Amino acid sequence: MSTPLSDLMLNDRGFVFDPASGETFQLNPTGLRIVRLLQSGLSHDAALTQMVSEFEVDEHTAQRDFSDFLENAVRLGWRIE
Amino acid sequence: MHSPRIAVSGLHRGENPQPGASIVRSLRRRFPNAFIVGLVYDALESGIYAEDGPDVVYPMPYPTSGATAFLQRLDSILEKSPVDYLIPTLDAEIELLVHLEEALTERGLRTYLPDKEMLSHRAKNHLPELAKTCGVAVPDTRPVYDIAEALAVAAECGYPLMVKGQYYDAKMVSTEQALFAAVFKLFSEWGAPAILQRCVRGPEFNALGLGDGEGGIVGLCTIRKTIISNQGKGLGGITVLDPRLDEFCTRLIRALRWRGPFEIEAMLDEARGEYVLIEINPRFPAWVDFPSMLGINFPAALVQMMDVDRKPAPLPRCAPGHFYVRHQVEVAGHIEQLAALSTSADFEALDMARSLEGAAPSAPTPFPIEMGDDGASPSNGSARRHAH
Structure with missing residues (x-):
């Protein structure tokens, strides 16, 4: 049972509502940015590149954090496309 | 009108x-x-x-x-x-x-009511057969007609168990003494059978709707219960839109060819990752005015169905993310x-x-x-x- 990331309803403060499960979540600013980028239709690689440029981190760190977030998202019941 | x-x-x-x-x-x-x-x-x-x-x-x-x-x-x-x-x-x-x-x-x-057959098929003691027909999951559910049978079923299924009356009341019991008291109370108030149901862990969902008597659903509003009283009553809920829950309800109403208002109670079984059927009530739930506040008026649609006795235009779905909180006041x-x-x-x-x-x-x-x-x-x- 998982909800496509594109279906999640969220606001600018990182409050997330899963419309299928009825659960609510809180994202930190980085998580919110990742979800927004993926919801906009960017590929994982393109979203990662964007993160590197916006957050001024090295690619290795960004890659690790990005992967950690996606793993966590799957555990929360979200489907990453 | x-x-x-x-x-x-x-x-x-x-x-x-x-x-x-x-x-x-x-x-x-x-x-x-x-x-x-x-x-x-x-x-x-x-x-x-x-x-x-x-x-x-x-x-x-x-x-x-x-x-x-x-x-x-x-x-x-x-x-x-x-x-x-x-x-x-x-x-x-x-x-x-x-x-x-x-x-x-x-x-x-x-x-605008179901017939005797429809009503009987959704009765708590017939849920396993209905669920099997529809291909939906149901917790182990057994009708019991005396205390000895209740104790025997409990020994087989294990605790905790839900004990339910034919029409009303549900109580979770974790011991033989509590089971005895709950079954005895139900027999004295509502008569036999009482229903024993294996407990499921997971969030609770309710679906409110109107069946057209031909297997179709005229309107459906699905919620996740967000506040639950000690008696298991939903004191709060939020609208959800999950195609799997919709399909679950559609299968049941299609099989029953349900006519009139209904409330389907389901849980998302955390262990199995699937919806399981808890019960089907042959009426609107107490929260029926909540969708009316959102413009989806099920009682008004019911009056229309009684009046023209034909299938009205389907009601729109309640968008996900609207919630209610029960507010008690004095009158x-x-x-x-x-x-x-x-x-x-x-x-x-x-x-x-x-x-x-x-x-x-x-x-x-x-x-x-x-x-x-x-x-x-x-x-x-x-x-x-x-x-x-």
């Missing part, structure tokens, strides 16, 4: 609210000039005294009194306050009324109103507009109260206590 005349039962909205008061509110939203007759079983049903409540109220004999008593009272009511539509909201009433379709039609009363009544409804020797209508005049602060206290013709009046020095 600007001023429909509609009878609605089940007006209590206390700790364990009935659907009637919510239905009345929804009807008033769509039909402000409707004439609404409240059918009550207790003078303290709180919806009697609500500001947007019924225009007139009549006490009814309990459905367990049988068809004759029920119809006789209905005839007397129709003579005084004619109505065109009847919306029963209590499981025990519906159980009786599905046998009286012809009698109701003869009286010019329109209803005020006057002893005169209570007296009018509590008189058992002869029944009379409680006209809410007229009785409110009598209850105005400037009015003299309306004592003595006539107690009917059973000899218990203040003038001869005898009295009796009403059993509320």
Whole structure:
């Protein structure tokens, strides 16, 4: 049972509502940015590149954090496309 | 249909609210000039005294009194306050009324109810067969007809278990002593069987809808319960939109060819990752006015279905993310109103507009109260206590 990331309803403060499960979540600013980028239709690689440029981190760190977030998202019941 | 005349039962909205008061509110939203007759079983049903409540109220004999008593009272009511539509909201009433379709039609009363077969197929003790037919999951559910059988089933299934009455009440038990007490209480209040159901862990979901009698669903609103009382009642819920839950409901209603209002109670079994069927109620739930506030008025649609007796346009879905929180308030009544409804020797209508005049602060206290013709009046020095 998982909800496509594109279906999640969220606001600018990182409050997330899963419309299928009825659960609510809180994202930190980085998580919110990742979800927004993926919801906009960017590929994982393109979203990662964007993160590197916006957050001024090295690619290795960004890659690790990005992967950690996606793993966590799957555990929360979200489907990453 | 600007001023429909509609009878609605089940007006209590206390700790364990009935659907009637919510239905009345929804009807008033769509039909402000409707004439609404409240059918009550207790003078303290709180919806009697609500500001947007019924225009007139009549006490009814309990459905367990049988068809004759029920119809006789209905005839007397129709003579005084004619109505065109009847919306029963209590499981025990519906159980009786599905046998009286012809009698109701003869009286010019329109209803929109399942038939006997549909009603029986969704009964708690038949859930496993229904679930199997539809390919939906159901927790291990067993009807038990005596205490010894209950103890044997519990020993086989293990604790904790849900113990349920045929119509009402559900309690989780974790010990043999608690099981004994719960089953004994249900037998004494509702008779056999009691239903034992294996406990499921996970969030609870409810679906409110209207079946068209041909297997289709005219409207559906699905929620996740967000606040649950100690009795398992949903004190809060949020609208959700999950295709898997919709499919789950569609399969059940299609198999039953359900006609009329329904509420499907389901849980998302955390262990199996799938929805499981808990029960199907043959009526609107107490939260039916919540979608009406969002513009999706199920009671008004039901009246339309009773009126034209054809499939109306499907109701739109409630968008996900709307929530309700149950808000209890006090409603005020006057002893005169209570007296009018509590008189058992002869029944009379409680006209809410007229009785409110009598209850105005400037009015003299309306004592003595006539107690009917059973000899218990203040003038001869005898009295009796009403059993509320």
